[in-house]
Amino acid sequence: MKSVSFAPVQGHTDAAYRHFHEKVYGTGVVFYTPFIRLEKGDIRQKDHKDITSYLNTNHNLVPQIIFKDEKELNSLVEKLKKENVKEIDLNMGCPFPLQTGHGRGASTIIKQELAENILKIIEENPSILFSVKMRLGLNSPEEWKVLLPFLNRVKLKHITLHPRIAKQQYAGEVDLIQFRNFLANSVNPVIYNGDLKTPEDINKITRLFPEIKGFMTGRGTLGRPSLISEYMEGNEWDKSKRIDKMLYFHKLLFDHYSNILCGDSQIISKIQPFWEYAEDEIGRKSWKAIKKATNISKYQTAVASI
16 A cells, blocks of 8 residues: 555645544545745744644644745744654645745755755754655756755655646646656655546556555545545445535534634635535536535535535
């Protein structure tokens, strides 16, 4: 069985989501926090609240950080060490212009001076187990060739590679040829990430690349929360079982948000993203009704239509 990771997705995989996913599906996978960043010289308050939440006690969690230079990287590592963190994932793959435009995420792949500094910081922190999540490049699918020789000089837990360039975001095909080239040239274990929506998608990747350490799924599991469980069981669930479990998961999350938030608008804005990637799973009619719901009554009616 390959290792299984749940990818971080901003606005979705917060502590509550992770907690109740583990409670309902019990997969024991490794979860990664949505990327942690600096704000006014300190860890953003929202990020700090997420990584220190009491809801994190039932699942394996690794904080992921995003940075543009050595100063930001070192500061984040030092601040997380004070939280007794033992593992840190380096985000070098975020494709969104809001991050790449400021030199973070996938923009870091081609920064050779930064790569040298990353090695130095890793070597100076032997008590921390580091991993990297990255793309093939920012603009070119061969830009990984700039970064990989540096990463080959240190011991990493693994490198998670999403075989697209940042400019694609999530459009177009994944580049499996470049993924194979990367895999052949990495001295560190490699995890595959990208377009894993069904158990067969996962099995196809593990057949194509039996030497990978494992796989990471994010949007696929948000749309089909049972995906990891199905893979681990080696048995694809029928639709009714998947929906029943999904609705139970949703109820726990909805009840949690209802208890800690105030008013329909706050609750709706927090719970509606639960369904963002689930159109194929629940059907377009229900998906659209949920998306259009403006109060709790309309929202519950829409969910009941699934």
